[in-house]
Amino acid sequence: MSQQVKQNILSELEQLPLIDPHTHINPHSAASTTLADIMGYHYYTELAHSAGLPKERIEEEGLAPKDKVGRLVEKLDDLDNTTQLSWLIEIAQEFFGFQDEKITPDNWENLYDTALAKMSEDDWEQQVLKQSKLDQVYLTNEFDDPLAGFDTQLYVPCLRTDDLVFHFTKSATRERLAKATGVEAGNAASLKEAIGKLFKHFTENNARACAISLPPTFSPQKVESTSIDPILKKVTDKSELSGTEANSLSCFIFWTLAEYCAEFKLPFDLMIGVNRRVYEEGVYQGQDLYDSRTSLYLYKELLNAFPTVTFPISVLAPTSNQELVSYSWIFPNVVTNGHWWYSNIPAHIELDCRARLQAVPQSKQIGYYSDMYKLEFALPKFSMYRRVLAKVLANDFVIDRGWSEERAINLGKTVLRGNVERIFGGC
């Protein structure tokens, strides 16, 4: 029975058009142009590298797209079991009519050529959006992005702020900020002014969120402007900051972002837990990991200080989901947000999704985002999530709690789409 109920729920959920509330899509080049754009996704390069393909083979300068794909194909058999590879197969099947169960040295060239022909069609991007039932795609924009030359109703800007908070001591960051805002941020007041201009620019261009990823040790604290001025003086003098000073500066900028989120009524997406460059010789974007010894308790001061700011929170370590459920259950301004990165496989999603659906108000859950770099990935990733969601709705709600299928489907629609509209301000 369970399988049939799940299938009924899934069929309904599959009809629902989607808003993808967090991606890394480049709106000027949203869809792929060759299969190398798809197989160059870090999930494949890092797994192939982890399985033994040398970094030099993958990232060789001037490597032609087709050659890159050919090299990666050699390692696909080692990855055959992975969920990540199943996304690739589903893309090949759904978009390019691929019929085999594996991509192999014998069949990949044909697939490559088929994909190339499809991707060369004028309306490929529109085809992908339509087939994937994507109404809107949220972006990740650098703070100095001009946000020009694309439809911000379709590709919705988000202000990404990692560089501001964690790399402000780099002169390149400060130069970008000055150029973007016309303000030289040499003290606390001018830094606040500059950041305010960013918020104005972004919200005038339909931005729906401010976002940042955070290391597991970070704990935001309010820092007074007066204690920041001498630190900024050292920064402009190119003196080295102590660890404490650097952390104070990060806290000050972070807190300023939260203040502007309150003022501009923007949700502040927190993606908590990543350590950058843990594997220093890893491939591009395949170097980051985490330390699961972190806690949302580190955000106590922030969550209390900004009751009017909604914080959609993603956690990297699946062990952190249990805290996320509890903090969302208590704090009105905490919302669960998707299944991020290393948590983004069915084994983790299922447990995390079950706990959320059982204990967090339904209005406070953003079910899923794709985190994709190329448009073709929304389809298999949302498919994966919907299958898990349908399974949990079938088992925990229809079978264990006696709900009607319709009631379960409505719950599914709320977390899959309804909340995205309501929390980020609609389309």
Place this chain on the structure above:
Amino acid sequence: MSQQVKQNILSELEQLPLIDPHTHINPHSAASTTLADIMGYHYYTELAHSAGLPKERIEEEGLAPKDKVGRLVEKLDDLDNTTQLSWLIEIAQEFFGFQDEKITPDNWENLYDTALAKMSEDDWEQQVLKQSKLDQVYLTNEFDDPLAGFDTQLYVPCLRTDDLVFHFTKSATRERLAKATGVEAGNAASLKEAIGKLFKHFTENNARACAISLPPTFSPQKVESTSIDPILKKVTDKSELSGTEANSLSCFIFWTLAEYCAEFKLPFDLMIGVNRRVYEEGVYQGQDLYDSRTSLYLYKELLNAFPTVTFPISVLAPTSNQELVSYSWIFPNVVTNGHWWYSNIPAHIELDCRARLQAVPQSKQIGYYSDMYKLEFALPKFSMYRRVLAKVLANDFVIDRGWSEERAINLGKTVLRGNVERIFGGC
């Protein structure tokens, strides 16, 4: 097959009368008088607040019970998915003949009035006890509770000691202790004497356990009386203690409690992991959360020092269950105790219960307690637990290990009831 086996096991477990080994029942007012007593449970006020109902709407002074219920009902739809709400619906159905699947602005008044009529019957408390198959209900008594005016065979006292251990520096606590015992606890010796009097009073009144909840950073250590005397001198002089001094005093009092547990042969319930007042603007009892970075390793010295004291341990963070399983597997004096607070949803109970049933001696597991404040909650909470227990017994024991249903049912009865009698000293 799985569903049928589960149902057979569940039917048998449902026949078993219960002892509820940890509640917050007031024995002088055990059952509810209006639906506001039930919907005023912090699980509903905090979730409604989390979903957006302002604290002022919930805790307005002088608010009539019916008005309070009416305001909470406005937010129930947002909580419709939660397990916590399913308890409320089950109470409405089982005790008040409620027929709808949701409590809504349209039907709540009728339910309110029906409940009021039932609750006004003279024997309502007895009706609830009988329908819930409750033989005994353990209490949580303040250390200065006179324990008079109720049947301690039915409502079994437990000595709750948080105030002694963590708030002894407050003069109110010391005054309450002096008043309860006739001893001014101005040095280590008199403090020990006073606490001894509490144990005498409680055990003479059928107390079955000493209990305390503990923050995630606490690590009990033996502290010598000689180092406590000067600290107590500062306390009576109303000097501020340093963090180290305050911790030493907490450790000393905690250790003294353990010594008396040994002397009076009382189990010592440890509820590990709560941070108080994390969300300072939260509703009453809806302000506490946790930091999952804790470990039973912090209790190493205690568990070694008191081999004759049984420690029924509850953990708050579900990630701690795995340590609890291992420590109960090794330490003779550690017993697993229920599924506490944020762990008390099927998604967590199922995993925690599976690991315990697979790896901890069956004689060392206290399956469940309700933690309720009002008597009506035992029914839906134990129902929820029994359903999970029956599922685990069906899948892991009957199906996977080939046990007979009878054998699985006996295991279920042991953790659900038999161990409670044996470990706490029977009824």
Place this chain on the structure above:
Amino acid sequence: MSQQVKQNILSELEQLPLIDPHTHINPHSAASTTLADIMGYHYYTELAHSAGLPKERIEEEGLAPKDKVGRLVEKLDDLDNTTQLSWLIEIAQEFFGFQDEKITPDNWENLYDTALAKMSEDDWEQQVLKQSKLDQVYLTNEFDDPLAGFDTQLYVPCLRTDDLVFHFTKSATRERLAKATGVEAGNAASLKEAIGKLFKHFTENNARACAISLPPTFSPQKVESTSIDPILKKVTDKSELSGTEANSLSCFIFWTLAEYCAEFKLPFDLMIGVNRRVYEEGVYQGQDLYDSRTSLYLYKELLNAFPTVTFPISVLAPTSNQELVSYSWIFPNVVTNGHWWYSNIPAHIELDCRARLQAVPQSKQIGYYSDMYKLEFALPKFSMYRRVLAKVLANDFVIDRGWSEERAINLGKTVLRGNVERIFGGC
């Protein structure tokens, strides 16, 4: 359907001969001689002790094997639910024709005598190997083991190094090293030389791995020889080392082991997370537990420094599995290794196995090892693992992902056997 698919997969996996890549078998006495060898396994003595059997009853000097078994049998009913006891029952059934479902005071003597008769047969060891389908059994050898007098193709040596890294300050350790190598390790250079001789001796005798268990706080760091010389001088002078000095020495020896693993092309098995002697009054081998607050992030420097060394990593706390999955997904030199000790029950194996099979390249997973001390335990332990593996393959791959049974079976064979051969260098 799920049950039938699982059964089909299981039947195929059960045909596969095994290599057991980590055990504590004594090759000079691999099989049991009485049931006391089996029931004396720490899993039973510690659980019986935990359930209330006094240590003195278990470890009484001069206790005859049959009497020891008789005493343990008294407590078996308390352990009836445990997975660990199910191994014992399966041994009794599979090797000794035991027909009952429990071992009781009434039937144990008959079982004891039957087992004694079988174990007394000349070829008992060969019978066990054959019935268990064991092709090879990897050992855990002290660093000064002569590795003589047994067939190293069947019983494959592994160099265990806990004493070198964590007990080098004990004179007994240094004397054993001097005796084994002919080198007095009084400074960094001679210590390196001595360790090099161990690697030469072990690899000449078919050793396939270096191995060590590690406390949760350990974080390997490169330490210069020059800073170690004065520390070693203090050691040979029998001066007490500070905590920092002792840690530096441990790091230096550990790092030296990793260097030789690179030179001799040996995998380095890391078993991460154990605290020794947490329960000081526990039975033999039943005193160790853990602190789940640990992270693979502590191994960042090591994993980056030795790209050519394969690190099969086992974690003790099930909460650490999620990091292990992520680190194996990124680092080419990290391989998941079995389900260690407190994680070795189906409730944990199932979740851990699912996450690994979904996210780690199939070529980087060593499914299981028995960790056994006596040969009879491979059969029930591998049976338990295979049942979980078959269940995960059936549900997650055949049913959820539409794989053929054959494809799923091949994945099972890869993690169960193929990778063991490839990663450790084959038979």
